[in-house]
Structure formats: C-alpha cells, structure tokens
Amino acid sequence: MPGFSVYCATKAALELLTETLADEVPGDRFVVVEPGAFRTGLFGGGAPVLSRELPAYRDTVGPTRRATPHAFVSDVRAEAVRRRLAAGATVAAVAGEVGVDPRQLRRLHRRCVGEPLRGHPG
Structure with a gap:
C-alpha cells in the first residue's frame, strides 16, 4: 500500500525515542504501549x-x-x-x-x- 512505509517508520521512531529518553532522563520511567493491530478507519x-x-x-x-x-x-x-x-x-x-x-x-x-x-x- 503506498504510504504505509511512512506510517510504519513513525511508529518505530516513537519506540526508539522513548527508549532513548529512558536512558537520558534518570529517575523517570517511560513506557511504550504497542497493542498491535486493531480495526480503525485509518x-x-x-x-x-x-x-x-x-x-x-x-x-x-x-x-x-x-x-x-x-x-x-x-x-x-x-x-x-x-x-x-x-x-x-x-x-x-x-x-x-x-x-x-x-x-x-x-x-x-x-x-x-x-x-x-x-x-x-x-
């Protein structure tokens, strides 16, 4: 599907950003919620x-x-x-x-x- 790579890349970027923040900001907890596929109108x-x-x-x-x-x-x-x-x-x-x-x-x-x-x- 055209454009799907951009959608997937943004999801991966959010995951990596959260992991990096967890390493850079001591004392705070960061959680990534990745529920998997579910039906939306996207x-x-x-x-x-x-x-x-x-x-x-x-x-x-x-x-x-x-x-x-x-x-x-x-x-x-x-x-x-x-x-x-x-x-x-x-x-x-x-x-x-x-x-x-x-x-x-x-x-x-x-x-x-x-x-x-x-x-x-x-």
Missing part, C-alpha cells in the same frame, strides 16, 4: 483526500510535498480516491476533495482503469 477510505495545500500546514507539510516524487503522490492520491469511492462516497464529494470537476474525475478514472466509473452516484 486505511478504510473514510478520510478526505486533499490535493490542495492547507495554509495551516504549509510550514510542515510543504517541504515534504516538495521532496516527494510526483508519481508517488499520484499513486497515494489515486489509492485514496479509490478507497473513498469504495467506502460509498459520492463522485461529487471526492471530486471536491481533490479539487476537480466530477466529470473530470470520471474521465480520469476511465483513462486510468480502462472502463467507466460505475455504481457511484453523482
């Missing part, structure tokens, strides 16, 4: 897909977006759109989230997948 397609940059996150997300290869971002966005549609979102809602006209989203789907977008209301 990868279920319910999250909105935004192609535009939000001003509030420009300083933190902007450098990451500029450093990430365009093809990777496109793959992640395409997968997110697919999941949103599979979760029952309307074409109009998803098109608004990614900043395109619903007709354009339908054309892009047909061009990429080779068949029309069926079973998804306006």
